[in-house]
Amino acid sequence: MSKLLQRxxxxxxxFRQEFPLRQKQADENRQTENQAAIRIQSWFRACKVQAYLRHLHQNAIIIQRLWRGFTARARFRQMVKAAYFIMKMNFYEAMAIRIQQRWRGFYVRKYVHNFYARQRHLQVVSRKNKLIRAELSELEELQRRQRDCLEVIKQQTANAHRAHRLHHLLSTKHRPGVFNSPFRQAPHETELLLRQVKYQPPTRGRTGLVAIPDPTTPVSPESPRSSSPWPTLPPIVSRKQQVVFRQPGEVWQQCVDCPHLTCLPSSYSHLEEATRQLQLHRSVNLHGDKLLERNTVRQ
Known part of the structure; x- marks a missing residue:
């Protein structure tokens, strides 16, 4: 018992000795523990706030993703509608242009440029071309003949001039000429020409020389016969009578009646229009003449 009391x-x-020390130590540790608790609480609260903000951020991302997907799909649908509308409009415009082309071609072929009138015009033009080509070929043939005749005349003139100059070389009964060799079976053509040409005495001009015509200069039909010692051929008439055109009186009467029809045609249908107007003018004149005869008979 005493031991227990002693203890x-x-x-x-x-206890009375350690209590103030421990109390002092507890006071010293209380501020450190308080700072630690505050720091733990601030960290915990920060973690909670960060977790909450992270949750809000993820939710905001989800909401933004959904909204952006919705707006993008709506915009894409609008773009598809616009592209489809543009495609339809282009197709309609192409079809309208094709229809307009068909209609305008039909209208022009039907009413503006008549196919049969154009065909008749081309036939008339082809016939005229054939006539003109035939006339040109005849004219060319005539000119070629004229050139050949002129060449022949020129050659004959040169031969005659040479024969006149060499007439003293003609063969005689006593002595053969230069161009009549005894070793030839037939006389030379120059010898035959000398036999055909008659001798003409030379004439003296102002200079005292023998007046011999130049074989290179062509003989004109207007030149006097005294300048040429041989006869000249008549001129070749190259004009051809035109039988495919109308008479001058008919053309003059048309110019008097319808002066506006004498202009050159501006299209292939101008001839048909001019013919119709001329017929109308003739019918009007005929009716006017009949009416004038009736009035004179009544009077």
């Missing part, structure tokens, strides 16, 4: 008394004495 209690010792414990109380130790």
């Amino acid at each position: 209690v008394s010792d414990g109380a004495r130790n």
Whole structure:
């Protein structure tokens, strides 16, 4: 019992001695623990706030993703509608242009440029071309004949001139000429020409020389016969009578009646229009003449 009391008394004495020390130590540690608790609480609250903000951020991302997908799909649908509308409009315009082309071609072929009138015009033009080509070929043939005749005349003139100059070389009964060799079976053509040409005495001009015509100069039909010692051929008439055109009186009467029809045609249908107007003018004149005869008979 005494030992127990001794122990209690010792414990109380130790307690009274250690209590202020521990209290002092507890006061010193309280501020450190308070700072630690505050720091733990601030960190925990920060974690909570960060977790909440992360949750809000993820939700915002989801909402933005959904909204952007919705707006993008709506915009894409609008673009598809616009592209489809443009495609339809282009197709309609192409079809309208094709229809307009067909209609305008039909209208022009039907009413503006008549196919049969154009065909008749081309036939008339082809016939005229054939006539003109035939006339040109005849004219060319005539000119070629004229040139050949002129060449022949020129050659004959040169031969005659040479024969006149070489007439003293003609063969005689007593002595053969230069162009009549005894070793030839037939006389030379120059010898035959000398036999055909008659001798003409030379004439003196102002200079005292023998007047011999130049074989290179062509003989004109207007030149006097005294300048040429041989006869000249008549001129070749190259004019051809035109039988495919109308008479001058008929043309003059048409110019008097319808002066506006004498202009050159501006299209292939101008001839038909002019013919119709001329017939109308003739019918009007005929009716006017009949009406004038009736009035004179009544009077």
